[in-house]
Amino acid sequence: MIDKIKSEWKDCVSKALEKYIGSDNFPEPGMGVPPKPEMGDIAFPMFAYAKIKGMNPVKIANEVCELISSSAHPAGTLSTAGAYLNVKIDSSSLFSELAKTIIGQGDSYGKNSSLEGKKVMLEFSCPNTNKPLHLGHMRNDSLGESVAAILKANGADVMKVNLINNRGVHICKSMLAYKEFANGETPERTGEKGDHFVGRYYVRFANWSKEVEARIKELEEKGCKQEAEKLKADSPDARAQRMLKAWEDGDEEVLALWRMMNKWTLDGLEQSYKDMGISFDRYYYESDTYKFGKSEVLKGLEQGVFFREKDGSVQIDLADIGLDKKVLLRKDGTTIYITQDLGTAIRRHEDWPFDSMIYVVASEQAYHFKVLFHILKKLGYGWAAGLHHLSYGMVNLPEGKMKSREGTVVDADDLLAELSSLAKDEIISKGREALVGDVEECSRKIALAALNYYLLQVSPSRDMIFDPKKSISFSGNTGPYLEYMGARISSILKKASEEGLSISPDVDGSLLCNEDEEHLILLLSSYPALVKQAAEGYDPSVITSFLYDVAKTFSHYYHDNQILKADTPALISARLCLCQAVLQVLKNGFALVGIPFLESM
RNA sequence: GAGACCAUAGCUCAGCUGGAUAGAGCAUCAGUUUGCGGAACUGAGGGUCGGAGGUUCGAAUCCUCUUGGUCUCGCCA
Known part of the structure; x- marks a missing residue:
């Protein structure tokens, strides 16, 4: 709606x-x-025309302003400031139509059909089956889930896929340690989550290997x-x-051991995904695709795309x-990582002929994807032009990098539990247990908001520092603050209906x-364009900063203006x-960035 | 050695295809409740946008060079 007004003015x-x-x-x-709202809502700089006319741009602005004002023009008020021609949109007249649109469309407000008919496959997460998820995965999963939601909101047909890295020597390591040390222990018996159980044997292997190496050296x-x-011939690594x-x-x-341990890990990971609100439409397993990759490489060899050394x-x-x-x-005919990825890509396009496929994978693999995409193009696959690596930076801790060797890796389940527990403390200390109903569920939703918002507000390409202590802060620019705004508005509306x-x-x-009302109206009407922008750049931070802007403006508005006790x-x-319109837009935005909506908290 | 990404306030981050006085949050300091949720709101201090050139009426943004950081360049995944 605002776009229409803008283009009319243009x-x-x-x-x-x-x-x-x-x-x-x-x-x-x-x-x-x-730069300031009181100056107007749209600005047209006149500098560029100064040269053409050989005139002062300020004079041009004034004269063009008069020219427009003296005849018919779109709704709004013109003014000049220096060389700028500013338009103040009549936002209050915009509102009645906007409110009808937002409230009428409900959850659909902001959605568009710009990617209608496009099939987009989105790969993310891709865990190894030898250990639990950590903070790095969480950024990956947050991004993947959010980009999927954003693309869907733009009309795309999205298929979320996960590639399980379930084979390779690293998987054998946890298996071997299990065989050596477990004495038939199982997750059922220890009561441990399967992925943590298996991860423990992976760590056990690493220590074991280190010990033996030290003995060899000795x-x-x-x-x-x-x-x-x-000893070397019989070392853990050998x-x-x-x-x-x-x-x-x-x-x-x-194979039997492999099946059993894989299931343990996958069951555990499944639980983590559920807790984090992550889901996939289809799973691919490396164990299924690596042989296919090999046959594709041999085909390419026949075609002369590859050569035999x-x-x-x-x-x-x-x-x-x-x-x-x-x-x-x-040389022994076995496959490597890229062989498998070639096979997976080809198989996927056969399974579901996508227009584009996005790989959400850390930036350290940029080289790998450059090579992968190039090879697929050389193999003659036209669809390879639609492949995209959504690269994201590392998540570091305030103390430095996460290193598994030094035990500084932040476990995903632990972090989520810690955040939930802190949220719970807050609910209890505010005496809101009765109000929120299920305290555990509410705490979990606050934790998710904190986590997803923190991870998504940073541009994907940047490395970021994740401070667990700061991330759970309930004040300032955080997920819980946004949720809180949603809850406050819900509360007003509830009271109104009562x-x-x-x-x-x-x-x-x-x-x-008033100024805040006008600002809010313009913000709400700009939302659909931002949904499009977020999709174009695969960038959820467009939505997070918008949401913060809305929440902040509403907060200010709410502080200064009575709603239920307004004058007339x-x-x-x-x-x-x-309020209703603001709440609807917040809800719609929340859904795109993994912030659960809460009626009360 | 080659390539990719990054560098903005004490800290964590925004800043749209170049536009007006570079913005938030945290932290610090000072305030706001006879009111619908104070998990809030207001104000203050805090900047050579890593550095140097260039393009332009105009550069945090584009180009070149340079410094620093991270990652990659495996018959690991």
Whole structure:
């Protein structure tokens, strides 16, 4: 709606300029926003025309302003400030139509059909099945889930997929440690979550391997070469490698162990996803796709896209994009990471012919995706042009990087539990247990808001510092603050209906004429354009900053203006209607960035 | 050595395809409740936008160079 007004004004200014300059050979007027709201809502700088006319831009602004004012023009008030031509939109007259749109469309307000008919596959999360999720995954999952919601809001047909990294030597490591040390222990028996249980054996392996290595070194220093060699041949790492070979050869015992432990981990991860509000439409498993990847590479070899090195390995020369050679199949015929990813991409396009596929993967893999996409193009897949790597930076801690070796990795489940518990403390200390109903559920939803908002407000490409203590802060620019605004507005509306006041979009919008009201109306009407912008850049932070802006403005408004006790019944109705519209837009925005809406908290 | 990403207030971050006096939050200091949720609101101090050139009427934003940081350049995933 606001877009329409803006483009009408742009046309109007453009036409006036044409008349003023006396030709249509001039740059389109640029549009901006004045630095202060009282100056207006749209700004047209006149500098560019100063040169053409050989005149002072201030004079141009004044004369064009007069030219427009003296004839018919779109609704709004013109003024000038220096070389700027400013338009003040009549927001209160905008409101009645806007309110009808927002309240009428409800949850659909802000959605559009710009990606209608587009099939977008979105890959994210992609855990290993040897340990639980950590904070890094949480940024990935938050981004993936949010981008999916944003693309859907733009009309795209989105398929969320997860690729489970369930094979490889790292998986064998936890299996081997389990076999060696567990004595038949199971998650059921210890009461542990499956992913944590398996993760414990992965850590156990690492320590074990370190111990043995130290012993080997000791023996070598003592000169006991034979014994050292013997120990080396039977070291944990050597045994893990042998286990991998047995796995690939289909050894039933190894496969049975693998199935059992994978299930434990996946059951655990499934629970974490559920707790975090993450879901997928389809799962892919590396164990299913790696062989297919191999056959595709061999096909490419026949086609001459790849070549066989003297040692028997299959490679591709990437000199055409300024890169080195890249191995696709080892000399012994086994596959590597990229082989599997090639297979997965091709299989996915067969399964569900997407227009584009987005990989949400950390920026450290930028090189990998550059190579992957290029190879798919060279294999002749036209759809490879629609592949995109949504790269995001690392999550660091205030103390520095997370390092698994130093035990500084923040576990996802632990973090969520910690945040929930802090939220719970807050509910209890405020004496709101009765009000919120299910305290546990409410705490969890506050924790999610805190987490998702904190992770999504930072531009994806940047590394970020996650401070667990600061993230749970309940005041300031945080997820809980936004939720709180939603709850306060809900509370007002609830009270209104208890008092028998009806809320309808049929109100006199012209009564909403103070600065905050005007600002709110313009914000609400700008929301649909932002939903589009967020999709174009795959950037949820567009939505988070908008939501904060709305909440902050409403907070200020609410502080200074009475709603239920406004001067006249007509004003009460108008303000209630505004509240309803603000609440609806907040809710709609929340849904795009993983902030659960709470009626009360 | 080559490439990618990043550098904005004490700290954590915004800043849309170049526009007016570079903005929030936290922290610090000072205030606001005879009111619908104080998890709130208001105000103050705090900046050479890493540095140097260039393009432009105009640069945090675009270009070049440079400094610093992170990551990558594996027959690991």
